[in-house]
Amino acid sequence: xxxxxxxxxxxxxxxxxxxxxxxxxxxxxxxxxxxxxxxxxxxxxxxxxxxxxxxxxxxxxxxxxxxxxxxxxxxxxxxxxxxxxxxxxxxxxxxxxx
Numbered sequence: 001x002x003x004x005x006x007x008x009x010x011x012x013x014x015x016x017x018x019x020x021x022x023x024x025x026x027x028x029x030x031x032x033x034x035x036x037x038x039x040x041x042x043x044x045x046x047x048x049x050x051x052x053x054x055x056x057x058x059x060x061x062x063x064x065x066x067x068x069x070x071x072x073x074x075x076x077x078x079x080x081x082x083x084x085x086x087x088x089x090x091x092x093x094x095x096x097x098x
Contacts, residue, residue, distance in 0.1 A: 004042055006094070008043040013048075015049045015062075016031075016048075017060075024057070027079050064092075
């Protein structure tokens with residue numbers, strides 16, 4: 001998972017949105033609890049924003065250079081699938097720099 005320490009090179013900001021109580025957001029909440037510390041330690045300059053809002057559908061958004069944003073819906077995804085979605089967002093950021 002070498003890509004994890006490259007997030008700050010490919011992304012300007014990472015936002016994760018989820019509901020505090022809904023079952024659909026449970027995997028996203030668990031993902032944040034288990035991975036936030038490592039992601040922030042590996043990428044101290046990357047803005048990682050966690051947004052909780054009652055009733056919201058779980059989502060992850062990446063902001064790249066020049067304000068370009070890409071989002072992924074997380075509803076129905078497991079934690080490993082969320083990690084894969086984050087990897088895909090990071091790789092998309094790398095491809096925009098080429």
